[in-house]
Amino acid sequence: MLDHDLKLLLDVAVDAGDIALKYFQNDPKKWEKDDAQGPVTVADLEINAMLETRLQAARPDYGWLSEESEDNSSRLACERVFILDPIDGTRAFIQGHENFAHSFAVAEKGIVTSAVVHMPAKNMTFTASLGGGAKLNGEPIEPSTVTVLQDAEVLVAKPMMDAKFWPGGVPPVTQNFRSSLAYRLSLVANGRFDAMFTFRPAWEWDVAAGDLICTEAGAAVFDAKGRLPIYNSEGAKIPGMIACGPNLRAPFLKHLAV
16 A cells, blocks of 8 residues: 555656646747756746645645755754655756656655656656555566676766776776666666766755665665765755665775775
8 A cells, every 4th residue: 555645746746747748849948047057947847836736735744845946944844854856857858858757755854755756758657665665657676686896787977987986996887877867766776777876966856766766676775985865954965876786785885995
């Protein structure tokens, strides 16, 4: 049985997908955010407005952290908080590529408890609840069982392979790329890829849902120091993230010299 928060996130994810597909490949109005924070479209804002109306009415005591809403420090005093990216992969969305996602999560006392990564253009919906496992379109998923880095297919941006990030030596992996962090994490969760990593500080709304989907599937998720991510922080950023099949955690930590 779905937990109540997961069902709520699923319901709004379906509606978010309907809004996104209305604009997808239809030249949506777009502009650049201030402070070089990337592009935003009318679809991002319409989805965010829907989320604010629906979720805040359903859970008025939950805190609120969304990429498209002004941050409010009052969330830090909330036991539970919504962590939301109306469209993760906005550039892909603008370019008409299918690899964009709606990334929605609830965190309680720093731990993600419910998560949805919905990809309407690909008909893929990843879900997870704490202690309840992870699924893709309702079917259980599990991560890769690869044991050595030489065999690993990894989702990573090329700059992340710089030796400065790897005190123990750059790992000998095969590099691939997808635009959405939420999608990258989900692809590790279902074993399509063996790992993903980024050493850039990641906004919580980009990775919170994918983190739980990975861990509930059985993957390992940690930062560059080998620590577990904590959510609803004041700065709303995670200091980099690595997700991998469970057998690759130790090899990655060796290359990180942790």
